[in-house]
Amino acid sequence: MAIVRFEDYQWKYANTKEFALRGINLEIEEGTFVGVIGPNGSGKTTFAYSINGLIPSQYYGVRKGHVYVAGREVKEYRADELAKQVGVVFSDPEAQFTAMTVEDEVVFGMENIGLTVEEIRERLEWVVPLTEIGHLMDKPPYEVSGGQKQRVALAAVLGMMPRVIVMDEPTAMLDPISRKRVFDVLGRMKHEQSNTVIAIEHNLENLIPLADRMVLLYNGEIILDDEPRPFFEQMDLLLKHDVFPPGAIQYFFELLREGYYNGPLPLTLDDATARLRQLVEKVKEQS
Amino acid sequence: MNKTILGYVPEESPIYNTHPATRILFLLIVSLFPMFISAPEWNLLLVVLILILMRYSRIDFSILKLYVPVAVSMGSIILLSYTVFAGNHPEFHELARVLGIRIYYERILDAITVYFRILPMIFIMIYFLSTSRERDIIVAMRSLRIPYAVTYLVAMALRAVGMVIEDFSIVRQAEQARGFDPVGKSIFYKMRKFVMYIIPLFALALRRADEFANALIARGYSFTGLLSNPKRADYVLTHYQAHYWDYLISFVLIVMLVALVVMRYGLGMLSLEGSLTEQLLRAWLLN
Amino acid sequence: MSDATMSAEQSAEEVWAVEEGEERSVGVIHIVITALLIGIGAVVGAFGSFTLPLGFGVNFFWPAIAVQNVGSIWFGAWGVIAAALFPIISNGVAGTPVYVSLAYIPANAVQAFLPAWAFRQFKGDPRLRKGRDWAIFLISITLGNIFGAFWGPMVVLKSFGLLTTDSLPLFIWGWFAGNEIAGIVFGVILLKALSGVVIRSRAFVKKWFA
Numbered sequence: 001m002a003i004v005r006f007e008d009y010q011w012k013y014a015n016t017k018e019f020a021l022r023g024i025n026l027e028i029e030e031g032t033f034v035g036v037i038g039p040n041g042s043g044k045t046t047f048a049y050s051i052n053g054l055i056p057s058q059y060y061g062v063r064k065g066h067v068y069v070a071g072r073e074v075k076e077y078r079a080d081e082l083a084k085q086v087g088v089v090f091s092d093p094e095a096q097f098t099a100m101t102v103e104d105e106v107v108f109g110m111e112n113i114g115l116t117v118e119e120i121r122e123r124l125e126w127v128v129p130l131t132e133i134g135h136l137m138d139k140p141p142y143e144v145s146g147g148q149k150q151r152v153a154l155a156a157v158l159g160m161m162p163r164v165i166v167m168d169e170p171t172a173m174l175d176p177i178s179r180k181r182v183f184d185v186l187g188r189m190k191h192e193q194s195n196t197v198i199a200i201e202h203n204l205e206n207l208i209p210l211a212d213r214m215v216l217l218y219n220g221e222i223i224l225d226d227e228p229r230p231f232f233e234q235m236d237l238l239l240k241h242d243v244f245p246p247g248a249i250q251y252f253f254e255l256l257r258e259g260y261y262n263g264p265l266p267l268t269l270d271d272a273t274a275r276l277r278q279l280v281e282k283v284k285e286q287s
Numbered sequence: 288m289n290k291t292i293l294g295y296v297p298e299e300s301p302i303y304n305t306h307p308a309t310r311i312l313f314l315l316i317v318s319l320f321p322m323f324i325s326a327p328e329w330n331l332l333l334v335v336l337i338l339i340l341m342r343y344s345r346i347d348f349s350i351l352k353l354y355v356p357v358a359v360s361m362g363s364i365i366l367l368s369y370t371v372f373a374g375n376h377p378e379f380h381e382l383a384r385v386l387g388i389r390i391y392y393e394r395i396l397d398a399i400t401v402y403f404r405i406l407p408m409i410f411i412m413i414y415f416l417s418t419s420r421e422r423d424i425i426v427a428m429r430s431l432r433i434p435y436a437v438t439y440l441v442a443m444a445l446r447a448v449g450m451v452i453e454d455f456s457i458v459r460q461a462e463q464a465r466g467f468d469p470v471g472k473s474i475f476y477k478m479r480k481f482v483m484y485i486i487p488l489f490a491l492a493l494r495r496a497d498e499f500a501n502a503l504i505a506r507g508y509s510f511t512g513l514l515s516n517p518k519r520a521d522y523v524l525t526h527y528q529a530h531y532w533d534y535l536i537s538f539v540l541i542v543m544l545v546a547l548v549v550m551r552y553g554l555g556m557l558s559l560e561g562s563l564t565e566q567l568l569r570a571w572l573l574n
Numbered sequence: 575m576s577d578a579t580m581s582a583e584q585s586a587e588e589v590w591a592v593e594e595g596e597e598r599s600v601g602v603i604h605i606v607i608t609a610l611l612i613g614i615g616a617v618v619g620a621f622g623s624f625t626l627p628l629g630f631g632v633n634f635f636w637p638a639i640a641v642q643n644v645g646s647i648w649f650g651a652w653g654v655i656a657a658a659l660f661p662i663i664s665n666g667v668a669g670t671p672v673y674v675s676l677a678y679i680p681a682n683a684v685q686a687f688l689p690a691w692a693f694r695q696f697k698g699d700p701r702l703r704k705g706r707d708w709a710i711f712l713i714s715i716t717l718g719n720i721f722g723a724f725w726g727p728m729v730v731l732k733s734f735g736l737l738t739t740d741s742l743p744l745f746i747w748g749w750f751a752g753n754e755i756a757g758i759v760f761g762v763i764l765l766k767a768l769s770g771v772v773i774r775s776r777a778f779v780k781k782w783f784a
Contacts, residue, residue, distance in 0.1 A: 083507030447613025
């Protein structure tokens with residue numbers, strides 16, 4: 001059964017002429033990791049806010065169609081009920097902190113959804129090592145580094161154990177090392193917890209190895225929706241819509257097109273290196 | 288020392304063994320003491336006691352430097368008020384006449400009395416700010432059963448103060464990078480400085496309000512549930528425990544307050560008339 | 575999030591009018607804006623209190639008055655609540671005794687309430703487009719400052735026994751001038767610079783609470 005379902009969904013912000021999202025039909029199965037990509041202004045954040053209920057509860061505008069989470073229309077949920085189903089990590093690590101210590105920050109959401117002290121303690125024992133924030137617990141959240149902030153935000157969301165986690169460009173403001181550490185946590189979540197994750201990201205190198213499915217949003221519409229390999233095989237379509245896949249993928253796509261290579265498109269740098277090595281050895285053998 | 292939003296606190300201090308609620312009670316009750324004491328020597332004794340308490344609490348005395356201008360400014364204003372603006376009082380003892388301004392013995396005595404009444408209040412405030420971290424203030428309020436709606440607003444406000452201070456330094460660095468330097472400049476230049484800071488501060492705050500509200504909702508926070516959420520775990524309170532000495536200190540403070548009221552209004556003690564200060568000043572200025 | 579073309583500019587009447595079918599309710603954004611106003615007010619207020627103090631939280635130049643005036647015009651009762659509360663923090667940091675700060679609450683609340691009430695009552699445009707808008711702003715903040723200038727020194731400082739009767743005029747004028755000049759200079763700049771953005775935001779309060 002689909003955990004998230006969009007049905008002929010459209011949204012237009014008040015005081016604007018164009019719909020930010022239109023004709024959205026999408027079903028996301030429980031336990032899948034979906035990567036959502038698209039250029040700035042394509043409606044990715046609006047898409048995320050439509051799942052966690054910020055739209056329409058916090059924004060004025062015109063809404064048509066439906067968004068269902070766990071079989072229930074999003075706008076019928078109370079805030080604390082929906083928070084149990086959908087957790088969001090935002091792009092700006094600074095703006096999402098509401099408490100004065102990291103521990104308070106992680107605990108805040110759990111208190112809001114009505115957990116007891118014992119339940120909170122149990123969840124902390126699980127989520128703190130997972131996100132590697134144990135040494136930060138007594139610090140003010142605004143005093144830790146950008147990467148640590150995003151791990152704290154992730155811990156705060158994971159602690160609420162939502163069925164769906166939406167990540168709205170969680171590494172947009174991070175350096176490469178911090179970015180990798182956030183994705184390491186996401187990887188662990190995918191393999192150990194089987195959460196449904198919807199990750200909106202520009203950083204494809206880190207996203208692709210984790211994604212079960214990729215969605216391209218452009219100008220408020222879904223242009224492409226497929227598993228990663230067939231998704232990136234649509235290279236011309238992606239480039240036409242301002243998406244630039246990682247160099248390794250583009251390189252192998254060119255080899256494929258020129259007839260120098262006929263295997264599956266490698267999606268990661270490691271995979272590409274291995275396949276290139278095989279290719280070179282094959283050429284050596286032939287010559 | 289650790290920097291907090293409101294000042295500096297020692298890293299380790301025996302005062303941290305008291306419950307934060309005891310410290311807030313200390314602020315509220317002891318601040319009342321000077322109002323029942325007119326005799327300056329008793330208020331001076333109170334200042335000395337607070338200084339001893341500060342030493343015991345391992346507060347770095349260098350932070351007092353920050354408050355010297357405040358103490359001097361208040362002293363000057365009081366002196367100005369009671370000398371230059373003393374008025375014409377033939378019934379008082381005139382000590383001198385400077386540029387037509389009459390200096391009266393009674394007014395000097397009043398100025399000293401008022402100043403020594405305000406001085407302990409300032410020291411109590413400094414003591415409180417130097418021994419209470421932001422989290423302590425929130426814990427104290429929650430322990431005193433102040434509604435969650437109020438304590439959370441205070442917590443957010445303190446968090447906002449930290450955020451604004453951070454924004455302020457970013458804006459200041461940005462202005463300085465463009466060659467804006469207010470040091471040693473005129474008051475009009477400094478007024479311009481305020482303009483250059485206050486608009487970006489407001490603009491940043493408005494932008495952040497949106498993100499901040501979204502983050503709260505994503506954590507399951509709902510305004511309507513604030514006042515009627517009796518099941519909230521309040522996990523932070525589990526780190527703090529009231530000991531027998533907290534009850535003892537609170538009891539002693541209340542007893543002292545009652546004793547002061549009785550001494551002042553029941554027994555006529557602690558008044559200015561017949562006080563040591565009055566006797567010394569009379570001997571010095573009138574004889 | 576995509577920024578699309580804005581619709582035609584609103585008139586002063588439309589700024590405050592609640593359209594048919596328009597639903598406005600108190601939301602988390604209002605609590606947040608109150609907290610942020612307290613934050614800005616506390617920082618700007620403490621800055622003023624340390625720079626040109628007259629004593630006991632009274633200053634010759636207090637830019638935080640603009641936070642009180644403008645905050646309440648834009649955000650109604652939330653601005654008034656913030657205006658009443660932030661001086662407790664800013665004065666406290668500058669060494670003013672807690673009970674003196676608490677006793678200032680009515681003065682600070684009225685200083686914020688009057689401009690908020692005047693703009694809503696007389697449909698003034700927060701963007702200060704016409705002479706009428708300027709008049710509403712200037713008169714309301716002046717009346718608020720007059721109240722504050724009498725409440726602070728006469729009720730608070732006098733009752734705490736901190737001032738002589740003869741010195742009251744100095745403090746009354748000090749309070750009034752310290753607030754009035756800063757209120758006009760910064761209030762006007764903030765209203766002109768940011769009202770256009772604020773009235774389109776979801777935090778803007780048309781009535782008193784939403």
